Amino acid sequence: MLEIQGIHAFYGLSHVLFDVSLRVGEGEVVCLLGRNGAGKTTTLRSIMGIVPPRQGHVWFRGEEITHLPPHRVVQKGIWYVPDDRRIFPDLTVRENLEIAERPGRRGLWDRERVYELFPVLKSKERQKGGTLSGGEQKMLAIARALVGNPDLLLLDEPLEGLAPQLIRAILEQIQEMKRLGLTVLLAEQNVHAALQVADRVYVIDDGRIRFHGTVEELRAQEGIRRKYLLV
Amino acid sequence: MVLGFLASQLLVGLSRAMILFIVSAGLTFVLGVLRVPNVFHGSLYMIGAFSAFSIATQLGHHPASVWVAFLTAPLVVALIGLAVERTLLTRLYQREHLMLILFTFGVTLVLNDLVKLAWGADYRSILPPPVLQGSAVLMGVPVPRYNLFLLAVGPLVALGMWLFTHRTRIGKLARAAAVDREMVALLGIDVNHVFAGAFLVGAYLAGLGGALVAPSTSITLGMDHTILIEAFLIVTTGGLGNIWGALLGALLFGLTQSLGVLIWPQFAIVFPYLATASVLLVRPRGLLRSVW
Ligand SMILES: Nc1ncnc2c1ncn2[C@@H]1O[C@H](COP(=O)(O)OP(=O)(O)OP(=O)(O)O)[C@@H](O)[C@H]1O
Ligand SMILES: [Mg+2]
Numbered sequence: 307m308l309e310i311q312g313i314h315a316f317y318g319l320s321h322v323l324f325d326v327s328l329r330v331g332e333g334e335v336v337c338l339l340g341r342n343g344a345g346k347t348t349t350l351r352s353i354m355g356i357v358p359p360r361q362g363h364v365w366f367r368g369e370e371i372t373h374l375p376p377h378r379v380v381q382k383g384i385w386y387v388p389d390d391r392r393i394f395p396d397l398t399v400r401e402n403l404e405i406a407e408r409p410g411r412r413g414l415w416d417r418e419r420v421y422e423l424f425p426v427l428k429s430k431e432r433q434k435g436g437t438l439s440g441g442e443q444k445m446l447a448i449a450r451a452l453v454g455n456p457d458l459l460l461l462d463e464p465l466e467g468l469a470p471q472l473i474r475a476i477l478e479q480i481q482e483m484k485r486l487g488l489t490v491l492l493a494e495q496n497v498h499a500a501l502q503v504a505d506r507v508y509v510i511d512d513g514r515i516r517f518h519g520t521v522e523e524l525r526a527q528e529g530i531r532r533k534y535l536l537v
Numbered sequence: 538m539v540l541g542f543l544a545s546q547l548l549v550g551l552s553r554a555m556i557l558f559i560v561s562a563g564l565t566f567v568l569g570v571l572r573v574p575n576v577f578h579g580s581l582y583m584i585g586a587f588s589a590f591s592i593a594t595q596l597g598h599h600p601a602s603v604w605v606a607f608l609t610a611p612l613v614v615a616l617i618g619l620a621v622e623r624t625l626l627t628r629l630y631q632r633e634h635l636m637l638i639l640f641t642f643g644v645t646l647v648l649n650d651l652v653k654l655a656w657g658a659d660y661r662s663i664l665p666p667p668v669l670q671g672s673a674v675l676m677g678v679p680v681p682r683y684n685l686f687l688l689a690v691g692p693l694v695a696l697g698m699w700l701f702t703h704r705t706r707i708g709k710l711a712r713a714a715a716v717d718r719e720m721v722a723l724l725g726i727d728v729n730h731v732f733a734g735a736f737l738v739g740a741y742l743a744g745l746g747g748a749l750v751a752p753s754t755s756i757t758l759g760m761d762h763t764i765l766i767e768a769f770l771i772v773t774t775g776g777l778g779n780i781w782g783a784l785l786g787a788l789l790f791g792l793t794q795s796l797g798v799l800i801w802p803q804f805a806i807v808f809p810y811l812a813t814a815s816v817l818l819v820r821p822r823g824l825l826r827s828v829w
Contacts, residue, residue: 354723376719380723380724380725396716396828397709397712397713401709404709405706405709405710405713405724405726406724450724454724
């Protein structure tokens with residue numbers, strides 16, 4: 307579904323991604339693991355066209371999207387949930403969802419449906435986005451992408467800073483999304499949690515892909531885990 | 538007698554404040570959403586007044602002619618604004634504010650020359666619609682009907698802006714883009730469309746202010762300068778990008794201007810500037826929350 311071929315990305319003069327390639331198949335949950343500064347966010351931003359790669363290609367459903375502006379990438383069906391949430395603080399919870407709502411190919415998700423996933427959002431529907439707690443904003447950010455009815459969802463550290471209970475809840479929701487046919491690319495540092503939902507894993511470090519394989523293969527590779535993931 | 542004079546000055550101040558509010562609301566909206574300090578906002582106001590004059594005089598003595606001018610002149614101005622935004626301004630959003638100020642100032646020069654070509658340097662005037670001519674007597678004091686009309690229009694515009702920004706999709710997107718335009722793009726929305734819509738609304742308000750002021754003033758080249766300075770002051774006192782702030786700022790400005798006449802007639806002009814300066818000394822970011 308998504309295919310990245312040898313991309314190089316830069317912030318100004320600093321070279322951040324080196325020849326990154328990865329593939330996400332339809333219906334898969336793929337994890338991009340790596341520690342702080344490894345290049346996870348940059349990879350996702352490159353896919354979205356926020357940091358367009360200077361070399362290499364990004365393909366989605368057989369179509370090249372490498373140089374599309376972000377809003378066109380989203381229109382193709384790829385939605386991105388940034389790690390810093392980026393909730394619109396002056397808009398209510400409901401308005402945050404309303405402006406993102408889009409029937410999409412599947413038309414599976416709407417406001418009512420995401421309120422079922424995250425009941426706390428329903429109860430705070432009329433509250434300003436800026437008044438939600440960090441965890442609630444994380445849920446709203448995921449909900450906001452879901453009502454856009456993505457085909458592929460890019461989640462950037464959705465578990466960061468959440469209580470164990472909430473981590474479990476979000477992992478369950480990811481599994482539920484997968485069951486409903488959504489494809490997910492999940493960037494995480496929380497290896498233990500991420501491996502519970504992942505089908506396949508890529509490990510990135512210093513802007514380079516260091517490993518890819520199944521969860522079992524990663525579990526068997528003690529050295530990779532020690533060297534790049536500190537676990 | 539003294540009380541009557543006070544009441545009539547109050548009314549003059551309030552109705553002036555309504556015009557100031559309408560124009561400033563447009564300026565502050567564009568400033569908030571697009572982050573563009575639009576220096577040719579005053580020119581759009583002037584074009585609104587001249588267009589209203591032309592439309593009303595073309596239609597002649599028909600009782601509805603001025604009403605038609607009120608409805609159509611702002612639309613003409615909105616389209617002129619949109620044309621400038623789509624062709625030129627849209628290329629400059631990534632640039633620093635100084636560029637935007639210089640560019641919009643350049644547009645001012647061009648528009649003002651065009652106004653001179655189209656309407657000449659003469660003073661023009663139109664009468665209010667027939668039903669709004671003359672005075673009504675309120676509690677024993679004669680008050681111009683047209684001022685009462687302006688008093689009603691101001692709150693309607695405020696309500697309209699509220700409905701636009703809270704009840705329409707493009708309005709909500711404009712509020713979102715004011716804070717985080719990149720995130721709006723990440724919802725699959727072409728931010729340029731939102732900007733075009735917001736600029737259209739801003740220009741419309743400038744034109745509406747110009748059309749509404751036309752029957753109560755002489756329409757002339759140069760009327761853009763004063764309003765521009767006043768509107769920028771009001772927008773700054775209110776809090777950049779805040780429409781309710783623009784309303785407060787306009788009331789402060791209009792009322793101190795008209796009531797200053799009672800206190801010190803020769804220097805009435807300084808009161809609103811003193812008032813806004815004192816507000817900014819105490820609250821440098823303006824009365825209400827700025828989106829900047
Ligand atoms: N806006 C930027 N300008 C310059 N350099 C940046 C910028 N953003 C990130 N970098 C650099 O790029 C590298 C990769 O950063 P990136 O944000 O992709 O890492 P990450 O894996 O998402 O880390 P984290 O887990 O901390 O979010 C880092 O060395 C970082 O310092
Ligand atoms: Mg990151």
